[in-house]
Amino acid sequence: MSQTNDTLNPFDPTGLFKSLRDSGMDSWAKMMIQLVNTEAYAHATAAMLDAWLSTSAPFRKAIESSMTQALTNLQMPTRDDVISLAERMTNIELRLDDLDAKLDEGRRAAAQKAGGADARPNTGENQP
Numbered sequence: 001m002s003q004t005n006d007t008l009n010p011f012d013p014t015g016l017f018k019s020l021r022d023s024g025m026d027s028w029a030k031m032m033i034q035l036v037n038t039e040a041y042a043h044a045t046a047a048m049l050d051a052w053l054s055t056s057a058p059f060r061k062a063i064e065s066s067m068t069q070a071l072t073n074l075q076m077p078t079r080d081d082v083i084s085l086a087e088r089m090t091n092i093e094l095r096l097d098d099l100d101a102k103l104d105e106g107r108r109a110a111a112q113k114a115g116g117a118d119a120r121p122n123t124g125e126n127q128p
Contacts, residue, residue, distance in 0.1 A: 009015050035041055071078045
């Protein structure tokens, strides 16, 4: 949307400032793109992030321990408690699926042994 000098409205008092702003923004954008796409910028950013992460680790551990202590005092589950419970529930669900599969196998074997008269496919619904 930048305007050139050929299309400027001579009666617009801010038209010159708008065109100066647009050309300035375009030149800054081009310069920043060139700066950000250099290896030196990538290395500097990586070094800064590494320094920030290494200095923030003790604070993060302190916050985690104080949060764990506060939750324990309030008799609420911590993150580790919830993760442990989710793992246990997943294990129980897998065992129930295995038992269900074995029960279906037993039913099919018993139905085939009885002559197939009672052999109905398992549709997942409760059958009488």
